[in-house]
Amino acid sequence: MQGLWPQKTIELNEVLHVGENIYSIGGTEIKAVDSFTKSYDRIIGINTRQRDMVKEASGENGLTNYRNYINVASNIQKPKSVVVIASPESCQLTEIIPIVEEYISPSLFFDFAEIITEESGYTISDIKYNNSDRMCITVTYTNLSGHPHSFGLNEEFMMDGFYLHWSPSHIDLGHYYERLVCSNGQMVREARKEFTSYRLSSNEIRQMIEQVNDKQFLTNGIEQFGRLLTRASESRISLAEMNKAQKLLISNGIHAEQAEMLIPYMEVRNSYETAGCYDYKKEHLMKGQGTIWNTYNVLTKFATHNRIWPQHDHRRINVMNGAVALLQREPDIVNYLSFASKV
Numbered sequence: 001m002q003g004l005w006p007q008k009t010i011e012l013n014e015v016l017h018v019g020e021n022i023y024s025i026g027g028t029e030i031k032a033v034d035s036f037t038k039s040y041d042r043i044i045g046i047n048t049r050q051r052d053m054v055k056e057a058s059g060e061n062g063l064t065n066y067r068n069y070i071n072v073a074s075n076i077q078k079p080k081s082v083v084v085i086a087s088p089e090s091c092q093l094t095e096i097i098p099i100v101e102e103y104i105s106p107s108l109f110f111d112f113a114e115i116i117t118e119e120s121g122y123t124i125s126d127i128k129y130n131n132s133d134r135m136c137i138t139v140t141y142t143n144l145s146g147h148p149h150s151f152g153l154n155e156e157f158m159m160d161g162f163y164l165h166w167s168p169s170h171i172d173l174g175h176y177y178e179r180l181v182c183s184n185g186q187m188v189r190e191a192r193k194e195f196t197s198y199r200l201s202s203n204e205i206r207q208m209i210e211q212v213n214d215k216q217f218l219t220n221g222i223e224q225f226g227r228l229l230t231r232a233s234e235s236r237i238s239l240a241e242m243n244k245a246q247k248l249l250i251s252n253g254i255h256a257e258q259a260e261m262l263i264p265y266m267e268v269r270n271s272y273e274t275a276g277c278y279d280y281k282k283e284h285l286m287k288g289q290g291t292i293w294n295t296y297n298v299l300t301k302f303a304t305h306n307r308i309w310p311q312h313d314h315r316r317i318n319v320m321n322g323a324v325a326l327l328q329r330e331p332d333i334v335n336y337l338s339f340a341s342k343v
C-alpha cells in the first residue's frame with residue numbers, strides 16, 4: 001500500500017543490539033528510535049527496572065551484552081519471528097512487532113477486505129493508516145440501507161457498521177457506529193463478540209464472514225452501546241479521568257495548551273489547589289467538569305473534525321478508541337446529586 005513504510009519479517013535472534021539505539025540486522029548496523037528499543041526490550045523480556053540496574057552496574061556495553069544474551073537464550077528452543085519497520089526518510093528502525101502465529105502482509109489484508117465486501121454486502125466507507133509509531137490500517141464498512149437507532153439525550157446513531165483493524169501480527173473485527181448529529185465515527189470493541197485473528201487461513205476468513213453476517217453481532221453491539229451511553233451521561237467525570245483524557249490528546253501530538261483548552265484538567269486541578277484540598281492520590285474521587293459523556297463528545301468531535309491531521313491519519317482512530325475506552329471502563333464517580341458549588 002502506498003504510504004506504508006518498509007517492513008521485513010525475520011527471526012528475533014537476528015536482531016542484535018550493538019550500542020545505544022543501534023542494532024545489527026543481517027550484519028548491517030542500523031540506528032533506531034527510542035520507542036524501538038523499548039519495544040525490543042519488552043519482547044525479549046527486559047523491564048525498565050532490570051535495564052536501569054544492568055546499565056548502572058555494567059555501563060552501556062554491559063547492557064548490550066545482557067540484551068543479546070537474553071535474546072539468544074530465549075530463542076533457542078522456540079525461535080520467535082518479528083516484523084521490523086524502518087522510516088524511509090530518516091533510515092531508522094521505528095518499530096518491532098512480535099508475530100503470534102503468522103505475518104499478515106498489507107496486500108493479504110486488502111485482499112481479505114475485498115472478500116468481506118463481496119460476502120457481506122457492506123460498503124467500504126473509510127480507510128485510515130499510520131506509520132509514525134505503530135503501523136496499522138483500519139478499514140470501515142457501512143450499510144447504505146441501514147436505519148438510525150435512537151438513544152436517550154436525543155442522540156441518534158447509525159449502528160449497522162463494522163471495522164477491520166490490521167497490524168502485521170493480527171486482524172481485529174469490531175463494531176462501527178456513526179453519530180448522525182455531527183457525523184462523529186466511533187470504533188467500539190464489543191466485549192463478547194470481538195474477533196481477533198492471528199492468521200488469515202480459510203478457516204479464519206470463514207469465521208469472520210459468519211460473524212459479520214450474524215444478526216446477533218449487530219444486536220449485541222447496539223445493546224451494549226446503549227448501556228454505555230446511559231451510564232456515561234449519568235456519571236460525573238473525575239479529575240483523574242480528565243487527566244487521562246488530556247494525556248490521550250498529548251500522546252497523539254497535540255500541544256499541552258490546546259489539550260487544556262479541550263479538556264481543562266489543570267484549570268479544575270488549580271481550583272482544588274487554591275481551595276487547599278488537592279491530593280494527587282485522590283484525583284479519582286474529585287469531581288471534574290461535566291459528565292463522562294461530555295468529555296467523550298469532546299474527544300470524538302476533535303478526532304473527526306480537527307484540521308491538524310490529514311483525513312487518513314490513524315491518530316484520529318487512536319483518539320476515538322481512547323474515547324471509547326473512557327466510555328467502557330467503570331466510572332470513578334457514580335452519579336449523585338450535588339448542591340455544592342461547582343468545581
